[in-house]
Amino acid sequence: MDFSGQYGAKMSSPVIVNFLWLDLLPRLKKIRTEKKRRGEMFGVGRTGCFLCCEVSCKESKKDHIVQPSAKKSTKESHPDDENKGPLKDMGVPRNGSQHISAQIFTFPELLTATKNFRADCFLGEGGFGKVYKGLLESSNQIVAVKQLDRDGLQGNREFLVEVLMLSLLHHPNLVNLIGYCADGDQRLMVYEYMPLGSLDVHLHDLTPETRPLDWNTRMKIAAGAAKGLEYLHDKATPPVIYRDLKCSNILLDNGYHPKLSDFGLAKLGPIGDNTHVSTRVMGTYGYCAPEYAMTGQLTVKSDIYSFGVVLLEIITGKKAIDNSRGAGAAQNLVAWARPLFKERRKFAQMADPMLQGQYPVKGFYQALSVAAMCVQEEPTTRPLISNVVTALNFLSSQAYNPESQPAESTSTANK
Numbered sequence: 001m002d003f004s005g006q007y008g009a010k011m012s013s014p015v016i017v018n019f020l021w022l023d024l025l026p027r028l029k030k031i032r033t034e035k036k037r038r039g040e041m042f043g044v045g046r047t048g049c050f051l052c053c054e055v056s057c058k059e060s061k062k063d064h065i066v067q068p069s070a071k072k073s074t075k076e077s078h079p080d081d082e083n084k085g086p087l088k089d090m091g092v093p094r095n096g097s098q099h100i101s102a103q104i105f106t107f108p109e110l111l112t113a114t115k116n117f118r119a120d121c122f123l124g125e126g127g128f129g130k131v132y133k134g135l136l137e138s139s140n141q142i143v144a145v146k147q148l149d150r151d152g153l154q155g156n157r158e159f160l161v162e163v164l165m166l167s168l169l170h171h172p173n174l175v176n177l178i179g180y181c182a183d184g185d186q187r188l189m190v191y192e193y194m195p196l197g198s199l200d201v202h203l204h205d206l207t208p209e210t211r212p213l214d215w216n217t218r219m220k221i222a223a224g225a226a227k228g229l230e231y232l233h234d235k236a237t238p239p240v241i242y243r244d245l246k247c248s249n250i251l252l253d254n255g256y257h258p259k260l261s262d263f264g265l266a267k268l269g270p271i272g273d274n275t276h277v278s279t280r281v282m283g284t285y286g287y288c289a290p291e292y293a294m295t296g297q298l299t300v301k302s303d304i305y306s307f308g309v310v311l312l313e314i315i316t317g318k319k320a321i322d323n324s325r326g327a328g329a330a331q332n333l334v335a336w337a338r339p340l341f342k343e344r345r346k347f348a349q350m351a352d353p354m355l356q357g358q359y360p361v362k363g364f365y366q367a368l369s370v371a372a373m374c375v376q377e378e379p380t381t382r383p384l385i386s387n388v389v390t391a392l393n394f395l396s397s398q399a400y401n402p403e404s405q406p407a408e409s410t411s412t413a414n415k
Contacts, residue, residue, distance in 0.1 A: 102167045103179030107186045112137060114145050124198070126248070128158065128264060133193065143178055144194065148187035158264030159187045165263040169236060173228030175251055175261040194259065196252035199225075199310075203247060203352075204319050212354035215400050217256050218314045219367065223392035224258040225250050229307060230385045232266075233300045239269035241298055245306035246287045246320070247313055269300055286320030286332065291379055301379035307388065308374025312337055315367055317352030334375050341372045358402045363395050370395075 113134030114121050121132040129149035135142055148159055159180075166177035181188040196202070199221060202213050213221070225245075232240040243265040251261050265282050283292075289305035292298055309320050312333055318325075320333045330336055340346045347365055351357070370391050373383050 102163060102177050103190075105179050105181040105188070105190060107181055107183040107188070109136075109138075110134065110145055110181055110188055110190070113143065117147070126262065128262070134190075136190075141178075142193045144191045146189045146191065156187065159189070161266060162189065162262070162264040165240070165266050169232070169240070169263075171228060171231040171235075172257075173224050173231065173259055175259040191261070194251035194253050194261075196254070196256060198248045199250040199252060199258065199314075200247040202252070203313055203317055206354070212352075213256075213314075215355060215359040215363075216396070219363075219392065219396040221250070221252070221256055221258045222311055222314050222367075223389065223396040225260065225310065226307065226385065226389045226392050228258070228260040229303060230389045232260075233269070233303065233385045239300060241267045241269045241300055242303050242306075243267055243298065244283050244287075245303055245310060246284050247310055250310070267298060269298075284320075289379065290377055299379060300385070301382050304374050304382040304385060304388070305379070307385075308371050308382075309334060311367070311371040311374065315352065315364070315371060316350050317354055337372075337375075341368070358400070360398065360400045363398055363400065366391070367395055 111117070113136050114132040117130075117132055121134065123131045123133050123144060125131065126146075129147045131144055131146045133142065134145045148156075163177065163180050166174070170176075175194065176192040178190045178192060180190065202210060206212060229242060229245065232242055242260065242263070244262060245260070249260060249262045250258050252258055283306075287306040287309050289302040292302040312318070313320060316333070316337070318333050318336070321331060322333070323331055325331050325336070337350060340350055344365070347368055350368060351359060351364065370383075370388060373381075374388065376382050
């Protein structure tokens, strides 16, 4: 793959970061060449089929996607219309042909599973509502039960979108929806239980019993989260824009295996000659791409920006927005990082102190370069998710052994 056209004259990242990214390209090209020799067309094939709304579409081999035109188009997908309803908004026909694979639960079943939503079963709370740990009597399975807060920020529309999305999307790096409940005015979703919680709790405000993530685990999590996003962008048909990628929405299974969760804000991406989807600006402050926040024009590159913020959090241990970091730009992680990207001798200042210098210097610099490319202000200069996956797969495969490799010294970081 030729990267020179994609990262050409419009590149806005500092030159030194560009060189670090280019340092990865020979390895990425070699990996891609090897994959092609084995017949694996990386980032080309698309699986799944939203428009016919079946979990399996083996009987239909027709590709529903018309590839975007190479020339820039001013066309756009239709903006949100609340009167059309979420089914039409997702491209799901109203003729009853859609097939939801998730199991249907009654409210009494989930009351029993969560011991009447007892306090000691409480796991956390988000924009949708509270999440509880539960045990399904029918299958003796431990699950996570999310209950819609009727006074919360998300409502029936987001509930339906998430049920549909997770019923049709299946990937090892996406959380598995087991079922849902829609008894009367009760709206609940039942997921597989993720024993290690969210990435957020392993990076920020660690408790004494929480072990800081080492470098190898951080790269493993970053690569896995990128693979989940690649599935949404490159394999789902039509592509799906996640729109709410953040550390608290990356859940960790045993072995720190990451899975993306919370798809209530997800949108189908533009198809045909459309260049973007126009929609209400929704998401989380600090993670939203600047062009989306200003115009409401949503593309897959909006997700790439959010991923770059998450990768910066993984590398630095800092929050996307932290009011305790003084005033102004210092509170915003991307604004804080951009001046440091310009000077290689300051890169070590961006390492999470919890790493205690235990990271491979070259790999650390390369990971920073990937993050810097993702958070560029101009969306067209951000990399494709397939390129990000290839880069992070390479970095995660380079296991760091602190006993055989020297740690980055504190004195170097302060130069």
